[in-house]
Amino acid sequence: MLNRQVAPKAYMLKDLSLTKPEVKKLSNDVSVHIIQDDTNPVLKIDILYPAGRTNDNKPGESLICAKVLVEGTKSYPGSELQELLDHYGAHLDFAVDYDYTTVSLLCLKEHINTLLPVLKSAIKEPLFEDKDFEKIKLQQLQKIRVNNQKNSLIATRNLRKNLLQGTPYASILEEDELNAIHKEDIENYFNKYFALQPDIIVAGDFDEDIFNYFDEYFGNLEFKPNEPQYTGKLNPNLEEKKIEREGSVQASIRMGAISIPRDHPDYFDLSITNEILGGYFGSRLMKNIREDKGYTYGIYSVLINYKHVDYHIIGADVKIDHIEDTIQEVYHEMEDLKTNRVPEEEIETIKNYMLGKIASSLDTVFHQSENYKVKLSEGADYIDYFDAYVKSIRNITAERILEISKKYFSEEYCVIKVA
Template identity: 80%
Template sequence: MLNRQLAPESFMLKDLSLTKPAIKDLSNGVSVHIIQDDTNPVLKIDLLFEAGRVNDEKPGQSLICAKVMVEGTKSYPGSELQELLDHYGAHLDVTVDYDYTTVTLLCLKEHINPLLPVLKSAITEPLFEAQDFEKIKLQQLQKIRVNNQKNALIATKSLRKKLLNGTPYSQTLEEEHLTEISKKDIENYFDQFLTLKPAIIVAGDFDEDIFNYFEEHFGMLEFSKFADEYDNTLSPIIEEDLIKREGSVQASIRMGSVSIPRNHPDYFDLSITNEILGGYFGSRLMKNLREDKGFTYGIYSVLINYRHLDYHIIGADVKIDHVEDTVQEVYKEMEELKTNLVPEEEIKTIKNYMLGKIASSLDTVFHQSENYKVKLSEGADYLDYFEAYVNSIRNITAERILEISKKYFSEKYCVVKVA
């Protein structure tokens, strides 16, 4: 009989089973990156465009453009587009982040031929109807108004403005920005940036017939080339800022510093060290501020990487009486990592946790395609990246964690407190 008083035996993950993507080019030079898996007859198609919020002339341009693109096209106007997608049980979406725009189609393999024209229509002939434009703008305005009442989002936006000062990454969308955007602005954004040559990433049950469908629908399209004109200078404002809000019963804290990109030689080891500090539920910050002191329900520490800059952020919502104490305890935990070696048992725990976390983030073909998309956008080799990451986790030592902590946790942090 199973003894439930004994925990299951743990073991170190040995190898990752990653599908090596195949790459085939269409007649027009567009690359199709294929992650094959015939387990289920489903396909996920991502068209990745090298443009995002950093390319906005007016904040909000790219976001509104993305939302309106799938409201209707010349070939599938109005509700006809959504009715067709519903008929085939498919999903079409456009997402935009600071560096990239992704147009995604998710569907059954058997429906790919009638749905590829829909995907093509979305990226070549969106209608941008006035009523759709106004509807999306109103939705986003309402969202901003709700978010601007939340201490956590106020703190995050304030930190971005200070820490990422001098770059478009510091921009946060506000009501006045949306009121200034016209339908012509989003049409101009589309004409300038959504006509760039995309990369196509396909995950799922892909075969030669489907590639021929891609050639038929996308192989003859003409795309422009991307001219990267990013010339902004990061000028972080490192200071402590207290934003008082009447009636607050809980405070939000954000602490940030400029960090390093994923291709930096120290990145993997810094990522591991950051997990120990505040990257998972058993981290030092969680044990100190949640379990021991009861200041917060949760605190996180994360490395954020963009195309042109990178930063480290620590965030928590805390009891309003313990704002200053929380900031001091964060610095105290950083100092501890810079001063004393991490015990071997703690290192073993973080190794097992991080290897399991990587494995779970790659456990389906769609998860693998998401990770592949990120690596492709960064110009990194997908397989080599994860092999090197796993190797770093397996081999990191207490001495190396101490070295990394001294190197990267010694900076003065920008601190924003909203209470």
């Protein structure tokens, strides 16, 4: 009989089973990155453009452009587009990041020849009708108003505004900026940035016939090869800030410091050390501030990486009476990592947790596709990156964690308090 008083044995993950993508060129030199999996007759297509929110002339242009883009096209106007997608059980979507924009199509393999013209129409001939433009603006306006009532979002946005000052990453979309966007602005954004040469990532049951369909529909399109210029100059404002809001029942705290990019030699070890600090449910911040002190339901510590800026953020929603106590305890935990060796048992726990986390993030072809897309946008080799990450996790030592903590948790932190 199973003894539920004894924990099951833990085993270290041996290898990651990653599918090495095949890269093929269309007639116009656009790269198609193929992650093959014939176990399921589904295809996910991502068209990745090298432009996003950092390229906005007015804050919000890229977001509004992408949302209106999938409302209708010249070949599939209005509700006709959605009805066609519904008929074939397909999904057309977009994602706008700070550095990139992705237009995605998910569909059954058997319908790909019917739906590729729809995807082509979306990226080459959107309608940008007045009614769609105004509808999307109204939806975003309502979203802004709702978000402006949430202490957590106010804190996060103000941290970005101060810490990333001088760069487009500090930009915050407010009502005034949204109201300043005209339809001509998003049309100009589309004409300028959707003319740049994208990469196409395809995951699923792909074959030579489908590649020929891609070349037929996309291989004759003209794109510009150059990426947009980046003009930001980071000038962090580390001054502590408290925002008082009448009627708040709890406070939001955000602490941030400039960090290192993913291609830095210390990045993997810093990522592991950060997990120990506040990256998972069993982290030191969670045990101290949630379990021992009862100041919060949850606290997190995350490394955030963009193309031109990188930073470390710690965040929590806490009882108003314990704002300063919480901040003090965060510094205490960072100081402890800088002065005392992490016990071997804790290191083994974090190794098993992180290896399992990586494995679960790569357990399907679509998860692999998402990870590959990120690595492609960063200019990193997908296979080498994860091999090196796993190696770092397996080899991390208490001495290395101590060294990394001293080096990176001694940075000056910007602190935002909203209550």
